[in-house]
Amino acid sequence: MRTRITTPVPRERLAEDARRAIGDAVWAPSVHNTQPWRFGVHGARISVRADADRRLGVADPAGREMLISCGAALYNLRLALRALGYDPDVRLLPDPDRPHLLADVHMNPGRPPDGDIEDLQGRIRRRRTHRGGFGPGAVPDSVVRRIVVETQTEGARLIQAVDAHVEGALAALTDAAEHVQRRTPSYASEISRWAPAQRTRRRDGVQEGGYPREEPQTEPRFAARDFARGRDQGVRSPAEGSDRDAGLVMLLVTETDDPADWIRAGQSLQRLLLRADQFGLAVAFHTQALEVPELRDFVRTRFCAGRHPQALLRIGAVSDDAPELETVRRPVEEVTNEEWW
Ligand SMILES: Cc1cc2nc3c(=O)[nH]c(=O)nc-3n(C[C@H](O)[C@H](O)[C@H](O)COP(=O)(O)O)c2cc1C
Incomplete structure (x- = not known):
């Protein structure tokens, strides 16, 4: 049981x-x-930085997806601090001369968390990216509305694919991007770096246990990332897997397209993922088309009313027979400035 935070907060407690x-x-x-x-x-301040050595130089030269990923981590950080009784005060991109410094987060003492905060925080480590189809049945409108509103609270917006033609077009564009990327040697070597051939001791990348062996056959079919690259590996699905629906197809978009938008899109994304999890829903990503500039531009003008697409997502409920996918993370010590420990 945590004790209420009193001021000033002792340094050891802040560090812990x-x-x-x-x-x-x-x-x-x-x-x-x-x-x-x-x-x-730094005492009561946590800084969040992008690690540019980990940017995907081929798929993500501008670092857009890198900053979306960091924005998702920033959302988790804020939520975790709130669950610990702090009122985090965030300054986004506080120093124009240090573009990789994405945020300074001040750990101000706050109110004890309510049950919802604790519940969402408890889902952070359990949530997984889904890489398959969904069971039949639409996501209730009330849930869609809730997710749309919450996403917007963090600065990005969700646009739902309005009909089967839009879904079909987005699926076809994903497929086109996947073909382009598979025949581009630099892209292929980049994905090999992040999807190691064998199970390894690495604590990053998409490992063998992280994707299905057979590409999920949904209707329409959304091409999966080529993590296996022709090797017979990945997690086996049940022969007659029941999840065939593509789910609710959504585009996460922003009004403009600069680093602050990407960080906000990441925060929106993570809030959406945790809230969806709370409603018993899983989320699949298909961002290949947004990594091919011409296709991203097409998606923007045709399907986003000129807003900037940041992620393409499928949302739905997963049946019990869906395979469990594994993921890994680097330990805190490896990603935190050591002088403070
Ligand atoms: C910006 C962004 C783009 C992503 N694009 C894809 C994608 O196209 N296909 C996919 O299977 N997963 C995609 N993912 C999910 C990551 O692969 C996943 O988060 C990572 O492997 C860690 O797994 P976990 O989310 O289950 O913890 C994306 C995630 C982010 C943040």
Whole structure:
């Protein structure tokens, strides 16, 4: 049981709570599980930095997906601090001369958390990216509305694919992007770096236990990332898997397209993922088309009314027979400035 925070907060307690919150932050999703973040703890301030060595130079030259991933980690950090009784005060991109410093988060003493905060925080480490179909049955409208509103609270918006034609077009564009990427050697070598051939001791990347062996056959079919690259590996699905629906197809979009938007999109994304989890829903990502500039532009003008697409998601309920996918994370010590421990 945590005791109420009193001021001033002793330094040891700040350090311990910062470590716990960073321990939650790292469970954010990140493109190819690159985990492109670093944290610094300075008394009551936690800084969040992008680790540019982990940027995908081919798929993500501008670092857009890197910052979305860091934004998701920032959301977790904020939520974890609130669950610990702090009122985190965030300054986004506080220093224009240090673009990789994404946020300074001040651990101000706050109110004890309510049950909802604790519940959402408890889901951070359990949530997993889904890479399959969904069971039959639509997501209730009330749930869709709730998710849409919450996403918007963090600064990005969700646009739902309005009909089967839009869904079909987005699926076809995903397929086109996947073909383009598979025949581009630099892309192929980049994905090999992040999807190791064998099970390894690495604590990053998408490992063999993290994707299904057979590509899920949904209607329409959304091409999966080529993590296996022709090797017969991945998690086996039941022969007659019942999940065939593509689910609710959504685009996460922002009004403009600069680093602050990408960080906000990441925070929106993570809030959406945790809230969806609370409603018993899982989320699959298909961001290939947004990594091919011409296709991203097409998606923007045709399906986002000129807003900037940041992620393509499928949302739905998963049956009990769906395979369990594994994921890994680097330990807190590896991503935090050591002088503070
Ligand atoms: C910006 C972004 C783009 C992503 N794109 C894809 C994708 O196209 N296909 C996919 O299977 N997963 C995608 N993911 C999910 C990551 O692969 C996943 O978060 C990572 O492997 C860690 O797994 P976990 O989310 O289950 O913890 C994406 C995640 C982020 C943040």
